[in-house]
Amino acid sequence: MLKQSQYLIPTLREVPADAEIASHKLLLRAGLARQLASGVYTYMPLALRTLHKIQAIVREEMNRAGAQELLMPTLQPAELWQLSGRWDAYGPELMRLDDRHDRQFALGPTHEEVITSLVRDEVNSYKKLPLNLYQIQTKFRDEVRPRFGLIRCREFIMKDAYSFDTSWEGLENNFQAMFDAYSRIFTRVGLNFRAVEADAGTIGGTGTYEFMALCEIGEDTIAYSTEGDYAANLEKAEVVYKGKTQPDLNVPPMEKIHTPATRTIEQLTNALQIEAKQIIKSLVLRVDDKLVIVLIRGDHELNEVKVKNHYDATHVSMASEEEIRNLVKAPAGFVGPVGLPADVEIIADNFVQDVQDGVVGANEVDYHLRHVKPGRDFQVKAYGDFRNIMEGDESPTGKGTIAFARGVEVGHVFKLGTKYSQALGATYLDENGRSQPMIMGCYGIGISRTLAAVIEQNNDENGIIWPVSVAPFHVHVIPVNAKVEEQRTASEEITAMLTEAGIEVLYDDRPERAGVKFKDADLIGLPLRITVSDKVQDGLVEIKVRRSGETFEVNRTELVPFIQELLAKL
Amino acid sequence: MLKQSQYLIPTLREVPADAEIASHKLLLRAGLARQLASGVYTYMPLALRTLHKIQAIVREEMNRAGAQELLMPTLQPAELWQLSGRWDAYGPELMRLDDRHDRQFALGPTHEEVITSLVRDEVNSYKKLPLNLYQIQTKFRDEVRPRFGLIRCREFIMKDAYSFDTSWEGLENNFQAMFDAYSRIFTRVGLNFRAVEADAGTIGGTGTYEFMALCEIGEDTIAYSTEGDYAANLEKAEVVYKGKTQPDLNVPPMEKIHTPATRTIEQLTNALQIEAKQIIKSLVLRVDDKLVIVLIRGDHELNEVKVKNHYDATHVSMASEEEIRNLVKAPAGFVGPVGLPADVEIIADNFVQDVQDGVVGANEVDYHLRHVKPGRDFQVKAYGDFRNIMEGDESPTGKGTIAFARGVEVGHVFKLGTKYSQALGATYLDENGRSQPMIMGCYGIGISRTLAAVIEQNNDENGIIWPVSVAPFHVHVIPVNAKVEEQRTASEEITAMLTEAGIEVLYDDRPERAGVKFKDADLIGLPLRITVSDKVQDGLVEIKVRRSGETFEVNRTELVPFIQELLAKL
Structure with a gap:
């Protein structure tokens, strides 16, 4: 019989000062968790009971989907991470240490390198594939700013799974099995969630969904359709452009105007008494090693990920003030597409085509040009989808319009392809005795973050309201x-x-x-x-x-x- | 249905070259474990099933004994270890890292500091005590020589428990409850084990038992009685001395003899044609900051731990050649207790009193003394039990004689007392409102080592023979x-x-x-x-x-x- 007098549930009357969000406050107030260091927590007895229940649900559904559980080490030799190139690429988030013999190790934030080398060594034939291996384990990531209690930690519990296939169809099957298992898992633990199309990010790969627990404190914006089940991350959501909707206008000749200290869209609309959508913003971006000008309508937001994918680039960032001056001889705020040398590359968002009588920077301090018409007054190398979707935009599925929600990522399913199997040499012999790289997927669930998300969604002013399935x-x-x-x-x-x-x-x-x-x-x-x-x-x-x-x-x-x-x- | 064709059990025909012992060989051959780095292993699906079963048994028995499970972090701030003094004392076995803000952390090899600070912060009254908290967790220890597969690893799974009491009787109750739980656990997992009295070692404390799985490859020697259930570690087992058994002999006067290049007991017995037990060894030890000579009969072995406990010292080691020369003006091998300055401290093992006509070093190169009689020719400050017990010695219980076995430590129960509660300020208010330090115990089980020990004890030339309770x-x-x-x-x-x-x-x-x-x-x-x-x-x-x-x-x-x-x- 569990008597509360003997049980360690140190509830608090006061709301802890440093806790900003409901789940963080309640984890502390209900005696579920205690911080040992920034982003490092002890799970108290009540919380551990819930974690075990979440883990049991995850195991059931993973096993049901044909995955096998193993347990890999936390200590990962640097050599493996050097093979994949991530020893350098991962940056300061990778926690590192030297052992007594000065050998370097990473504390595993994820296990692509380890599992790929294991399967490389143990599986050599197509007969042993497909394979889906998972573990439930403590992970480490040196977040620059740990926050929100168990939402963004430096030490946290994850379920990570890795699938190995001989074909892309096989990967598709494993991927779908994991997608379905995740949907069952998050339903069973009592979360209000959406599976959201996302960009593959630095981990690489070609297909990926994030499972987002919907909550206002979420750091990610989800664009979803008011009809159907379409949902995507802001960085991923495609904006449909169906061609010009207005007839071609007769635009007066381009004209240079004095616009002193008028650098922002807001300053321009005020000064010229025009709408933001009449302005064409010219943004200078560094795309890997070259500078590119991207044109976006004044009322739209640039989507750097889409530019990155357009160029198949590794890094995209805003150019520095100095780089901008070198390129166009004018400061940021007065850059424009007109009259630039032929070797300056310009691309534009589709919707720039709708601006027939626009305002752009004159490439001269304190001057803009008006009555600018794309095609007539400047040319671009390519039009494409380079902006963020907005609320009210048409859904890419054609059904409904886009609305925004905020979410916390609790799960992630990735198609990795051959990125790691090629880097680490994980090949198999096919039916014809030919060596082929394995085709991989990876699938993560933040176990401790799920605990926090369940609380974030299930509470009132008096405390937590546990779903039965994961109640302590x-x-x-x-x-x-x-x-x-x-x-x-x-x-x-x-x-x-x-x-x-x-x-x-x-x-x-x-x-x-x-x-x-x-x-x-x-x-x-x-x-x-x-x-x-x-x-x-x-x-x-x-x-x-x-x-x-x-x-x-x-x-x-x-x-x-x-x-x-x-x-x-x- | 678990079909073996789809299950990752990479059995090996060949015996791996670097595996010396049965369990290590079988863990590799039966596809249970794979090494990622020295002392760092992946648990494959079959092994993880067994680990989960061992963990389930441990949880059942811990909960039954009234303990509560929680989960503490792996990352432990250096400040906590500095408070207990172990940041320096633990040495290179403590794995350390700096985070991105250059704060120092240890990877937990044990959790006394963390649990004590947690209980300090959350429990303030005698009403909330006693408390026994445990966790099952991956631990890290940078062993100088990882070996024997899962027996001695750098990353391993442990159950560690910590009890907090208001009285020594309370500690005794918790200690006994853990002792009984451990006996049930090791019985249930199918181990042939003995609970062995042990020295408290560097962790501190006054009462401790080791649970030893008996196997020939064990690195520890267990002295047990042929009758009754007495068993102790070699370093702990008390040697009973009942006083001289022979009448006082008339010994000829002491005589100096030339014994060129005769430094060892073996060389002496050969040169002089005497038995080892006629020789009195004089060993120079550094006990913290002073040098001490310890006399031991030639056929006996020094027990440094007993010397350390006699002096209540922190460090005991053999003196260096230079220290010996400074003390007695002779090299090791020719040291003796006769004619030394009065400020040289000499203690002797009880059994030295039985040597009536002995040989000792002459404190001069290539010379010994014979016909030496303790009490007549030299004095000692104290006689005591300073030697290892031997097979055939009388049991300290008086029943039976001592035999030796070898064992692998799979569990450990400690009385810690107030060492950590005082260092970290874990106090409570007693019934009279007075602040008192909590009285602690700690209790560990090597989960992954238990897995290895079960295999070590249960196998034949064809492979593993799993006990039903923990079979995959x-x-x-x-x-x-x-x-x-x-x-x-x-x-x-x-x-x-x-x-x-x-x-x-x-x-x-x-x-x-x-x-x-x-x-x-x-x-x-x-x-x-x-x-x-x-x-x-x-x-x-x-x-x-x-x-x-x-x-x-x-x-x-x-x-x-x-x-x-x-x-x-x-």
Whole structure:
């Protein structure tokens, strides 16, 4: 019998000063987690029970999808990371140490290198493929700014899986199996989530979805369609351009105008009394080793990832003030596409074509040009989709329009292809005895972050509201006055009876006032509370549903089936 | 259904060259573990199943004993280790790293500092004590010489528990509860073990037992009594001295003899034709900051730990050649207790008193003294128990004599006392409102080492012989010829039937020759093998018990109860 008086649940009355978001506050206030160092937490007994339940659900669904669990080391030799090129590329987020023999190791933030070298050494034939291997493990990433409690940590728990196939169709099967398993997992743990198309990022690969728990504190913007299930990350969401919608206008000749100290879109619209969409912004970007001018309509936002993908580049960033001056002889804010040397490369977002009578920088301090018409007054090398999607834009699926939501990434499914198998030599012999690189996918779930996301989505002003599937216990049994023999005895009998029936019970035997116990119960947030008062003399106890606040008066003799039914419904 | 063709069990025919001991060889050969770096291993799917079973047993028994599970971080701030003094004292075995802000961290090899600071911050009253908190976690220790596979690793899995009490009686209760839980755990996982009295070592504390799995490759010597259950580590086992057993002899006067190049006991016994027990060895030891001469009978072995405890010292080591020369003006090998300045401290093992006509060094190169009599020719400051116990010695319990065994430490229970609570300020208010330091115990189990020890004790020339409780699967189902439709179908039906009954089955569906499959089955070592041959036409299959080699021919219809009964008996 788990008696609360003996159990380490150090609840707090005060809201910790450094906690900004609900889940962080509640993890601390409900005694679930304690910080040891920035982004490094101890999981207290209640939280660990929930983590184990999340892990059990993850294992069930991974095994059901045909994946096999193993456990790889945290210490990873630098040599492996040098083979993949990530020893340098990963940067300061990779935690590193030297052992007593001055050999360098990384603390694993992810395990592509290790699993690829393992499978390279152990699997040589197509007969042993496909293979999907996963682990649940503590990971390390030296975040520049750990924050939001368990949302962005330096030490955290992940499930990571890696699939190995002989064909892209095989990868597609494994990928789909993982996508489906993830959907089941996040549904079972009680998250409101969306699978969101995302860019593959630095890990490489060609197809990727993020599973986002929807919450306002999310650091990522999700663009979703008001109809259908389309959703994508802002950086990924495609903007559909269907060609010019207006007839070709007769635009007056281009004209230079004096616009002193007018560098921003806002300053321009004020000074010239025009709308932002009449302006064509000229942004100078460094794309790997060259400088490129990208034109974007004044009311739109540049999407650097789309530019990066257009050029198949490794790095894209805004050019420095100096680089800009060298290129166009004018400072940022006055750059424009007109009259530049032929070797300056200009690309433009599709929607720039809709600006027929535009304003652009004159490549001269304090001057702009107006009545500028694309095609007439300047040429571009290519039009394309280089802007962020906006709320109200048409959905790429053609159904509905785009709305924004914010989310926390709790899962990620990637098609890696042959990036790591080629770098590390993970090949197999095909049916014809030819050596081929394995085709890989990788699939991650942030276990400890999922715990935080569940709390972030399931709480009210009084505390946590646990979904039954991952609640540390199902039922909180509370005698109104533990000093009254009859209430105490009844509480213990009820606890024993429910436990016998497989229901997990926390029994609050503390000699505290009822108000204190109820406050703690709401804060800890178990799905059901059973209050044992003087009415127990008549055989009656009160059940309160944490989420809805509903109460029921139930006879002790009918308690077990009543509770089972309630839990099944929640 | 777990089909072996799809399961990652990379068995090896060859015995790996660098594996010296049975468990290391078998971990590699049976595809259970793979080395990533020296002392750093990946647990393959089969091994992880066993690890999970060991962990489940540990959790059950820890919870039953009233302990609560939590999970502390691997990254531990240096400041905490500086508070306890172990940042320096732990030496190069502590793996250390700097984060991106140049803050220093240790990778936890143990968690006294972290748990003590946690309990310090969260528990302030005697009402919240006692408390026993445990975790199962990956630990790091930079062993100078990792070896023996999973026996001595740099990254390994441990269960560590820490108890907090208000009294020494309370600690005694927690200690006893852990001792009993450990006895149940090691019994349940199928180990032949002994609980062995041990010295508290550098961790500090006053009472400690090691749980030793008995195996010849063990690095520790256990002294146990041929009668009763007394067992102690060699460094701890007390040698009983009951006073002189012989009458006082009339010994001729002391005499100096020329013994050129005769420095060792063996050289002396040969040169003088005497027994080793007639020689009194004079060993110069550095005890913290002073030099001490310790006398030991020639046939006995010095026990430095006993000397250290006698002086309540921090460090004891053999003095350097230079220190010896400075002290006695003679090289090692010719040191003796006769005629030294009064400020040279001499202590002697009890049994030196039995040497009435002895040989000692003359404190002069190439000379010894004979006819030396303790008390007559030299004085000592104290007699005491300073030697290792030997086989044949009387047991300290008075019952039986001492025999030696070798063992691998799989568990450890310590009484820590107030060492850490005082260093880190973990105090509570007692019933009278007075601040008191908490009284602590700590309790470790090497989870991954236990896995290795189970294999070390349970194998034969053909492979592993898993105890049922921790076997990766219970039953191996093998069709003699998987190409024969009838055998294959029967095998799958049997697998499904057993699985349905809660029995864990590995089904070898590989298109290999029967001999290959049987060899792999013996190597992997599941408790029972079911062979499906042509006899299945008559409804018969063969069951083979891995441990005994017994075989049974059983009708398919009776298979489930038969297997259940066999497993219960094993």
